[in-house]
Amino acid sequence: MLKFLGWEILGQFPHHQKKCIIACVPHTSNWDFPIGVLVRGAESAKVTFFGKATLFKPPFGWLFRAMNGLPVDRSQRTNFVQQVVDEFNKRDSLQVIITPEGTRRKVEKLKSGFYYIAKGASIPIVPVLFNWKDKKIIFKSPFFTSVNEELDKLQILEIFRQGIGKIPEWGIDEKTVL
DSSP states (O other), X not given: OTTTTTOEEESOXXXXXXXXXXXEEOOOSTTHXXXXXXXXXXXXXXXXXXXXXXXXXXXXXXXXXXXXXXXXXXXXXXXXXXXXXXXXXXXXXXXXXXXXXXXXXXXXXXOOHHHHHHXXXXXXXEEEEEETTTTEEEEOOOBOOOSOHHHHHHHXXXXXXXXXXXXXXXXXXXXXXX
């Protein structure tokens, strides 16, 4: 279906990584989700994603759950990072997709939870870039956090800036911080 729509997948889906955070960027459109679902299908991947709790209510809640989605209540502060780290530590295998922008509009600061989940669970971050201009989904090499958080974040941002969103001006640029 992806090829029919003109999309191409570059790089390798991280099947060999039993546990990882898959960081998809940039997230600028509602169309990112269906394209991501098609990529997941094309790669025969069973990944988990988090979505706002309202998506998991009728009439479509059953669909998001069937797609391996988990609801997140964003109306109150929870220790989301630690909850996800605990899930990784309990399981033999878990791949979670996260969009670091946390929304579909221009942000100046990315949500850093994906970084701290990876660090806390000692798992890699696999950057996945949308390139809407050329219709490519690009899987980058796994990124492992280090003791130098500042350098890690600069390196991650450098990778993320290579993506081109459906709405390019909402993408991650030189002003975006992590």
